[in-house]
Structures are given as structure tokens and as C-alpha cells.
Amino acid sequence: MTQVDFYILDDKARINRYSLACRLTEKIYHQGRRVFIHTVSADEARHMERLLWTFRQGSFIPHGLLGSADATTTPVIIGSSGDAGEEQDVLINLAPEVPNFFSRFSRVAELIDREPEVKRSGRERFRFYRNRGYPMNTHNIDL
Template sequence: MTSVEFHFNAADKLNYTCRLLRKANAKGSNVVVIAQQPLLSELDAALWSFDTLSFLPHCVAGGAADNVLTASPIVIADSTRLAPHADVLVNLSNTVPAGFERFERLIEVVSQDQQDRLVARQRWKHYADRGYSIDRKEVESKSA
């Protein structure tokens, strides 16, 4: 069964996600990040410039060739349908991602914004109602 984590109170959702992806990449994890526009494009741009000392290898699904998708440890997409692997799914959208249950781990990143917190509660209820054990983490403020 997919392990579900909620990372609450991210002051800067984009920066936190970049840090999370850097950590996952260092551990050798394959990650799919689900986001809608304009956040999808903002994350793509941020991953190119986030860390001046290293590069976070990634691609955007839908615009990348199949061999690039399969070789990329970080894939950014608007849905899980093009996901080439099923290790970790990071959800930055406001909805429960279709097909999340095929991933080993799901991470929901939630900002301090009230609306974001409200829709996160609905997703939490969705997972809990289906018997998923949920781990709650409080985000600590850190710089890149």
C-alpha cells in the first residue's frame, strides 16, 4: 500500500519542493512531480537554477522523448499517466492525483496559504477514508 505523507506549512512551496527533490535525487530515488500550470513551468525553471553548485536532472512529461523520460530521475507532469516510474509521487496540485496508488510513496506539499490547507484537508480525508496510514510532517524553514 502506498505510504502517504503530508508536509505542512511550506513557506515557499516551490523552494521546499526543490529542496525535497535535491534530497530525493541524492538518495537515488525516482520522483514524479504533479503540478498544474503555471506552477509546472515555474518548477521546471527553478530546478535549472535552484542550486548553483549542482544540477537536478529532470524533464517535463509531454515534451520529452520516451528515452529521456525513462532516464530522468525527476519527471514533472500535469498527471501520472506519462509517469515512467512509480517510486515517489510529489503532489503540488489541489486534487488527489489519479493513479497515486501505483506509487510506493506519495508526498503532499502544503503551503501556509489557507486555501491550500483547506483543499489539503479534503485530500487527507480521501486517503484516510480509504485506509491509508498518513504521516504528518511540519516543514522547517531553511534556505537553499
Template sequence: MPRIEFYVLSTAVPAERLRAACQLAMKAWRAGLPVFLRGSDAQQCSEVDELLWRFKAESFVPHSLYQDDAHAPVVIGQDEEPSSTQGVLINLGSTLSPQVERFSRVIEIVNQEPDLLTACRENFRSYRQRGYDPKRVEL
């Protein structure tokens, strides 16, 4: 059963949420874990792809969009089945991933946008209803 964590940002700025996702992806990759970064749509996946190239000038995070290389250390996609199991899922979507069970750890990134807060609260409840014990982490 995966460990579920909700990382809560104090800001409502959408770009800060994507930046946090990139930082967490880099940290997990450096720890040797495969990462699947789930975007809400193709546009957000492209934004995350671009941000991973430039968010930290002195570092490089090897990544790829799912359709380009599903076996990259950090894969950016939507609801595709990950090529690696027992890695980290960073969920930027507003719903639960259908692939939750394929990961050892799931990270939901929450900011203070009202619509996103509502969706994340619902996700928290859904995880509990499914028997998970989600935790809250303040960033």
C-alpha cells in the first residue's frame, strides 16, 4: 500500500505548485527512485517538461514526456501506466490517479487556490475511504 502525502503550499500561485513538483521530482530521482509526474492535461505536462529544464540552473533532472520515453528516470504524463513500479507519483491532477497502487509513494501538491483546495480535500477523503492513511506536510 503506498504512502500518501499532501504537501501544502501557503501560496495560491500556480507556478509555485509546478516548481514544488520539480523540486520533489529531483529529490526523489537523486534518491534513486523512479518518478511519474502526473499532469492534469497535455498543456500542464508541457509546462512541467519545460520547467524541469530550467528551474535549477546548476542541476539537471533527466526527464521525458511519456510518449517520448516512458522509461526515463522522471516521466511526465497523465493516466498512462508507468513503466516502473514502486516509485513516486507526484500528482498535479485534480483527481486520483488510476495507477495509485503501482507506486510506493504518492505526493499530492496543494496550493491555496479555492478550486484546487476543494478537489484536494475530496481526494484526501477518497484516499481514506479506500483504506489509505494520507498525511499532511506543510511546505
């Protein structure tokens, strides 16, 4: 069964959920795992692609956009459609809704920051997973 982790940034945190997504992606990549970052739009996917190049000096995370990158050689894929390609290891969800393909992943990371709409939709996703019996953890982050 899919493990769901909520990463909740403290209201006083200096970073937002996009920066947290970069940090989490880097950590997961260094563990030898594959990551699919699900965004709400193609613009947001391109934004995440740019951030992964620049979020930390000296960091390198091989990544690309779904449909453009070779998924067999690229460990981090970013997409915004209702499709995740063949990915099934770790899903980082930046969209306000639960993606219809989430259950094929071994882990799902839901990132919540101080934005009111992000908090509201995060609570809805929390209830969705809880009501269906998915194992969940909550991590409070104060970066």
C-alpha cells in the first residue's frame, strides 16, 4: 500500500513548497530512488525544472519534463498532465488535488506551505488518504 507523507512548512519558514520539493528531490535522488514531480500546469512544471538547476549551488539532479526526457535514463521526471508515464517509485505532489495515479507509487509526498489555499487543499487531501486507510506520516518543517 502507498505510504503518504505530509511535509508541512512552519508559517515562519524561509522557504516555500517549491524549494522544499527541490530539497526533498535531492535527498530521494541520492538514495537511488526515482521521483515524479506532479505539478498543476505546464508553466509550473517548467518552473520546477528551472529551480532544480538553481536551488543550491553545486547541486546536480538529473531531471526532465515528461514527454521530453528519456525516462529510462532520467531519474527525476516532472509532469503536469493526468499522466505519470511509467513512474511508480516516489511521487511529489504539488497539485491541489490527489492525482488519479497516486496509488501505483510506493510513496507520496504532499508539500504544504503557508499559503491559505495550499493549506485548505492539503487538509482535503489529508482527509482523502486517511478516509481510505493509507498509512500516513506528518513532518513539520521549520527551514
